[in-house]
Amino acid sequence: MKLASLKSGRDGQLIVVSKDLGRAVSAAKVATTLQQALDDWHNIEAALCSLYEQLNKGVLTESFAFNPSQCAAPLPRAYHWVDGSAYVSHVELVRKARGAELPESFWHDPLVYMGASDAFIGPCDDIEVACEEWGIDFEAEVVVVTDDVPAGTSREAAKGHIKLLGLVNDVSLRNLIAGELAKQFGFYQSKPWTSFSPVLVTPDELGEAWDGCKLSLPLRATLNGRLIGAPNAGVDMTFDFPTLIEHCAKTRSLMTGTVIGSGTVSNVGSKEGSCCLAELRCLETIAQGKPSTPFMSFGDRIEIEMLDAAGESIFGKIDQRVVQSIL
Amino acid sequence: MKLASLKSGRDGQLIVVSKDLGRAVSAAKVATTLQQALDDWHNIEAALCSLYEQLNKGVLTESFAFNPSQCAAPLPRAYHWVDGSAYVSHVELVRKARGAELPESFWHDPLVYMGASDAFIGPCDDIEVACEEWGIDFEAEVVVVTDDVPAGTSREAAKGHIKLLGLVNDVSLRNLIAGELAKQFGFYQSKPWTSFSPVLVTPDELGEAWDGCKLSLPLRATLNGRLIGAPNAGVDMTFDFPTLIEHCAKTRSLMTGTVIGSGTVSNVGSKEGSCCLAELRCLETIAQGKPSTPFMSFGDRIEIEMLDAAGESIFGKIDQRVVQSIL
Numbered sequence: 001m002k003l004a005s006l007k008s009g010r011d012g013q014l015i016v017v018s019k020d021l022g023r024a025v026s027a028a029k030v031a032t033t034l035q036q037a038l039d040d041w042h043n044i045e046a047a048l049c050s051l052y053e054q055l056n057k058g059v060l061t062e063s064f065a066f067n068p069s070q071c072a073a074p075l076p077r078a079y080h081w082v083d084g085s086a087y088v089s090h091v092e093l094v095r096k097a098r099g100a101e102l103p104e105s106f107w108h109d110p111l112v113y114m115g116a117s118d119a120f121i122g123p124c125d126d127i128e129v130a131c132e133e134w135g136i137d138f139e140a141e142v143v144v145v146t147d148d149v150p151a152g153t154s155r156e157a158a159k160g161h162i163k164l165l166g167l168v169n170d171v172s173l174r175n176l177i178a179g180e181l182a183k184q185f186g187f188y189q190s191k192p193w194t195s196f197s198p199v200l201v202t203p204d205e206l207g208e209a210w211d212g213c214k215l216s217l218p219l220r221a222t223l224n225g226r227l228i229g230a231p232n233a234g235v236d237m238t239f240d241f242p243t244l245i246e247h248c249a250k251t252r253s254l255m256t257g258t259v260i261g262s263g264t265v266s267n268v269g270s271k272e273g274s275c276c277l278a279e280l281r282c283l284e285t286i287a288q289g290k291p292s293t294p295f296m297s298f299g300d301r302i303e304i305e306m307l308d309a310a311g312e313s314i315f316g317k318i319d320q321r322v323v324q325s326i327l
Numbered sequence: 328m329k330l331a332s333l334k335s336g337r338d339g340q341l342i343v344v345s346k347d348l349g350r351a352v353s354a355a356k357v358a359t360t361l362q363q364a365l366d367d368w369h370n371i372e373a374a375l376c377s378l379y380e381q382l383n384k385g386v387l388t389e390s391f392a393f394n395p396s397q398c399a400a401p402l403p404r405a406y407h408w409v410d411g412s413a414y415v416s417h418v419e420l421v422r423k424a425r426g427a428e429l430p431e432s433f434w435h436d437p438l439v440y441m442g443a444s445d446a447f448i449g450p451c452d453d454i455e456v457a458c459e460e461w462g463i464d465f466e467a468e469v470v471v472v473t474d475d476v477p478a479g480t481s482r483e484a485a486k487g488h489i490k491l492l493g494l495v496n497d498v499s500l501r502n503l504i505a506g507e508l509a510k511q512f513g514f515y516q517s518k519p520w521t522s523f524s525p526v527l528v529t530p531d532e533l534g535e536a537w538d539g540c541k542l543s544l545p546l547r548a549t550l551n552g553r554l555i556g557a558p559n560a561g562v563d564m565t566f567d568f569p570t571l572i573e574h575c576a577k578t579r580s581l582m583t584g585t586v587i588g589s590g591t592v593s594n595v596g597s598k599e600g601s602c603c604l605a606e607l608r609c610l611e612t613i614a615q616g617k618p619s620t621p622f623m624s625f626g627d628r629i630e631i632e633m634l635d636a637a638g639e640s641i642f643g644k645i646d647q648r649v650v651q652s653i654l
Contacts, residue, residue: 010366010582039337077406077582079445082515106510113512114441118406118582130479130578151519151652152457173578183433185440186513188409192478192579251457251500252519255337255404255445325478 001045001052002199003027003164004316005034005072007122012072016051017199021316024066025055034075034200038257041147041163049202066198068316073120073196074166075145075257081117081194082248083141083170083261084110088238090266090279097282110239110247113186115170117259121195123318127171127302128325129192135174136296136322139264140221140275140304142233143168144241145200149254158245159212167197167219167315168261169304174278174295197304198316205314213240215306217314219265221275222303223296228280229273233265233306298324328372328379329526330354330491331643332361332399334449339399343378344526348643351393352382361402361527365584368474368490376529393525395643400447400523401493402472402584408444408521409575410468410497410588411437415565417593417606424609437566437574440513442497442521444586450525450645454498454629455652462501463623463649466591467548467602467631469560470495471568472527476581485572486539494524494546494642495588496631501605501622524631525643532641540567542633544641546592548602549630550623555607556600560592560633625651 002019005012014027014034030047031037037044054060085091091111092102121127129136145164153161176190203210209217216234220227239247244260265275274280281291296302304318329346332339341354341361357374358364364371381387412418418438419429448454456463472491480488503517530537536544543561547554566574571587592602601607608618623629631645 079404079406080443085512103509109506109510111510111512112515114443114515116407116441116579117444118585119580128478134578151455176578179436181511182430183436183438184508184511184513185412185438186511188439188441188575189578248515251461251503251516252443253446258445 001049001202002205003034003048003074004066004199005074005076006070007072010077011035012076016048016055017066018055019205021066021199021313023055023063025051025060025063027051035257038145038147038163041256068198068319069124071124071198072122074200075259076120078117078120078257078259079255080258081115082112082258083115083263084112084239084244085263086110086237086239086244087263087266089236089268090264093266093279093282097285107238110244112244112248115187115191115194119193121193123196123198123316123320125195125320126323127193127195127320128323129173130325132297134176137172137174137277138221138296138302138304139170139172140219141168141170141264142215142219142262144260146245146254146258146260147256149245149249149258151249151251151253153246153249155242155246158242158249161245162203162241164200164202165206165210165215166200167304167306167318169195169302169318169320170261171195172276172278195318195320197318201314209234209308213242217306217308218272219275220305220307224301227273228277229270229275231265231267231270231272231275233262236267237262296322298322328376328529329532330361330375330401331393331526332401332403333397334399337404338362339403343375343382344393345382346532348393348526348640350382350390352378352387352390354378362584365472365474365490368583395525395646396451398451398525399449401527402586403447405444405447405584405586406582407585408442409439409585410442410590411439411566411571412590413437413564413566413571414590414593416563416595417591420593420606420609424612434565437571439571439575442514442518448520448522450523450643450647452522452647453650454520454522454647455650456500456519457652459624461503464499464501464604465548465623465629465631466497466499467546468495468497468591469542469546469589471587473572473581473585473587474583476572476576476585478576478578478580480573480576482569482573485569485576488572489530489568491527491529492533492537492542493527494631494633494645496522496629496645496647497588498522499603499605522645522647524645528641536561536635540569544633544635545599546602547632547634551628554600555604556597556602558592558594558597558599558602560589563594564589623649625649
């Protein structure tokens, strides 16, 4: 099943989207918003699936053409957004570029931070930033959305709590990060916006690419028409999603609709390229002593997408431009 | 005006509470939940105020006795919870106790972290923690709730965005904090629960104690019947609420219902005592070489309250026990 939210009010209007992303139908008779569906997922999922089956069969006369540019984030606002840094070799590379050692514990103890979830932005929304000097970067990631996860949930039990998957662009202001991390309280100003793929999908949509823990397909990030990278999200993921969930639920429960991110997808050696400019700039620094690729400028276009084995888009495309916000 | 939420579903049921906290009335004909009211605050506030006036006059036959133990947090789940550390002398003291210097920038650059907002707990709810060894502590704080705050809002303009004030107990697991802060990504497992005062109030309820920036009254924290402290929340607050809002809105907008906390209230010298055990233990460490007050144990009772100049409770009392969660 594939789900999206049309722009409408603060929480969007839930729609069911066909497998080929061509058609959509309102889910209003089942649930008005995705959060509402998640709040009662075990009762609502079957009715949404039924709509999805009918939509794919082409028997719904009320269906309409699916247009990602009319979409908000599937969850336009959420109650919990925790982003991991699950590809530890990426963290190691970033540290190497600045001559710092990676603590050994980073390979065993997941790194996560709490992100801003009150205003997720849509797949085609502009990325509004006031200053280019803040060092604007994209981060292409995979996310999962959970139902209610009790405190103390084990990794094994966590697998059953993954209800939806999607892609995000976790916009980062690189030149604000160092100062914030030095204060040890985590990211705040340096992580302004997170945009989502047009649709979230249930795990059964992913076939063999999803083993319940990792999504083993390339994640494509394209800047101004140039492919920056397409690393495989199932490769070199030090902490898989159930492990991240277990970590997040260690001392408290997670409420339904919690969004958990993988962090920038990255493969050791970066042979297939990178899912953020920071990694590319680190590679350049290690090779040439300094970075040659600049961060993003106003007007730049970033596209993020994942194709299945047949070359079809699974989640639709994140396709955004960076624009200067007017303060 | 004073607002609370009775326990009901995931978002509670909005009620208006009388000035003396004695009576309440359902707000259902105006807004079902507090988030719903905040989503359209400029249209809804007047109708809620009207109910409040009638309730205080005693003319509402449908009113009922207000019982804080039936309350959820006023916002049982929120989209954005950012907690400051606005009393910098507290941070300085904590560092002094472990022999560390406070960076000079901490006096000019606000310290904030993103907290878990998907499950705020009620004023009389148990604090469920799995292990006493995690070092269970309370933190008594003042919070404000904003409406929509545009990116780049100035400190001066921020004042007008403060719609509600309240108290919180930001439960902290002290023995998990050092490890998390060392990773620089902020608190996660170490900040499991935040509980709220029974009611939130509009700024006009606070009279001269509220100057639009700081709330100048003692915040009382009582552990097992012993007053741990009653520092004045308007004294030694390095970053007032409009300054915190300006900081938080520097790179993005904040959506209505954003909760912004002061951090543990603390006065230089701690003559009126402390609003968390960590501060008390730091004072003991500086004076005696080691702390003598233990962190909280299962069964401990924590009460947090603020009284007005006439000795009346403004927000009602946070009154909780620590219990062992069953995993």
